Amino acid sequence: MHIVIMGCGRVGSALAQTLEQQGHTVAVVDQDPTAFRRLGSGFGGRRVTGVGFDQDTLREAGIEEAGAFAAVSSGDNSNIIAARVAREMFGIENVAARIYDPRRAEVYQRLGIPTVATVRWTADQMLRRLLPSGSEPLWRDPTGGVQLAEVHASTAWVGQRISRLQDETGVRVAFVTRLGEAILPSSQTVLQEGDLVHVMMRTDDVDKVEAAFAKGPDEEGGH
Numbered sequence: 272m273h274i275v276i277m278g279c280g281r282v283g284s285a286l287a288q289t290l291e292q293q294g295h296t297v298a299v300v301d302q303d304p305t306a307f308r309r310l311g312s313g314f315g316g317r318r319v320t321g322v323g324f325d326q327d328t329l330r331e332a333g334i335e336e337a338g339a340f341a342a343v344s345s346g347d348n349s350n351i352i353a354a355r356v357a358r359e360m361f362g363i364e365n366v367a368a369r370i371y372d373p374r375r376a377e378v379y380q381r382l383g384i385p386t387v388a389t390v391r392w393t394a395d396q397m398l399r400r401l402l403p404s405g406s407e408p409l410w411r412d413p414t415g416g417v418q419l420a421e422v423h424a425s426t427a428w429v430g431q432r433i434s435r436l437q438d439e440t441g442v443r444v445a446f447v448t449r450l451g452e453a454i455l456p457s458s459q460t461v462l463q464e465g466d467l468v469h470v471m472m473r474t475d476d477v478d479k480v481e482a483a484f485a486k487g488p489d490e491e492g493g494h
Contacts, residue, residue, distance in 0.1 A: 272295050272296075272337075272338035272339060273295070273296045273297075273298070273333050273336050273337045273338060274290055274295050274296070274297050274298075274337060274338065274339045274340070274341065275297075275298045275299075275300065275329065275332045275333060275334050275337045275339075275340045275341070275357070276290075276297060276298070276299045276300065276340075276341045276343065277299075277300045277301075277323030277324075277340075277341070277342045277343065277344055277349075277350070277353050278299075278300075278301060278323065278341075278342065278343040278344030278345065278350075278369075279299050279300075279301040279303075279306035279307055279309055279310065279318075280306065280309070280343065280344070280345060281309070282343045282369065283299060283301070283309075283341070283343045283344070284299070284306075284309035284310050286341060286343065287299050287310060287314065287316060288310065288311070288314060291314060291315060291316055296316060296333075297314075297316035297317070298316055298317035298318075298319055298332035298333050298337075299316060299317070299318055299319065299332075300319045300320075300321060300322075300323045300328055300329070300332050301318075301319075301320065301323075301344075302320065302321065302322060302323075303320075304318075304320045317331075317332060317333065319331050319332045322349075323342065323344060323349060323353040324349060324352040324353035324356045326356065326360060329353075329356065329357065329361065334357060334361050334363065335361060337357075337361075337363060338363070338365060339363065339365035339366070340353075340354065340357035340358075340361075340363045340365070340366045340367075341366075341367050341368075341369075342354045342357075342366075342367070342368040342369065343368075343369040344369075347370050347371055347372055347375055350368040350369055350370060351368050351370065351375070351379055351384065353368070354366045354367070354368040354379075354384050355384065358384070366384060366385065367384075367385045367386070367387060368384055368385070368386050368387070369386070369387050370386045370387070408420040408474075409421065409469070411474070415474060416473060416474055416475075417471060417472070417473055417474065418471070418472065418473075418474050418477075419445055419469060419470070419471050420469070420470065420472070420477070421467055421468065421469050421470075422442075422468055422469075422470050422472075422480060422481055422484045423481070423484060423485070424436070424462065424466070424468050424484045425484060425485050425486065425487045426464065427486075427487025427488060428462050428484070428487060428488060429462055429463060429464050429466075430461060430462065431461065431462055431488050432458065432459060432460065432461055432462075433447075433456045433457070433458055433459075433460045433461075433462065434458035434459070435488060436462065436468075436488075437458075439483060439488060439489055440470075440480050440483040440484060441472070441476060441479075441480065441483075442470040442471065442472045442480055443470060443471045443472075444456055444468060444469070444470050445469045445470060445471050446469050447460070447462075447466050447467065447468055447469065448466070448467035448469070449463060449465070449466050449467075450465070468484075
């Protein structure tokens with residue numbers, strides 16, 4: 272696949288090198304020609320100096336034969352404009368934009384432009400470790416009615432099956448992070464100490480779900 276990347280900072284250059292190592296052809300666009308030094312002498316892809324949302328610049332980078340486009344410059348506005356140009360003008364389906372402002376990221380996500388808000392993600396992960404409740408969701412569906420979030424489970428749930436956790440809290444467990452690795456649990460999977468539980472739930476039920484996770488299983492064993 273041919274992939275066009277706008278922005279040759281730390282993220283863009285690392286992405287370009289990784290993709291090239293995986294056998295893809297890559298073109299990197301940046302307004303600053305000195306930024307291409309980050310790619311190193313071994314990089315075999317195209318280096319295109321210009322504005323990443325300019326159509327002629329994108330054509331020079333091979334956007335018309337590209338299968339994907341990544342906008343990872345340091346400017347939110349530039350990233351989202353470039354992502355929309357790639358999708359709407361050139362019909363690129365696999366488009367992602369890096370967004371620093373988390374409020375914007377959510378808006379653009381709802382517009383159908385996948386966004387990566389790295390600072391927000393890191394902060395949320397830290398908050399989830401520090402504060403067992405109240406963290407922002409990892410994902411929301413376009414209507415905002417359903418979300419994926421990591422919910423802090425009381426140690427009282429340790430040793431209980433995923434099926435019981437689901438029955439008593441009304442969620443669907445999407446995956447569990449155990450010892451740094453994500454696993455897809457079955458209904459028979461038993462929660463272990465240190466597990467991070469990621470669930471799909473209705474946005475309206477967040478407070479109720481967090482309370483149920485904090486309380487622990489029903490002593491009667493009922494649903």
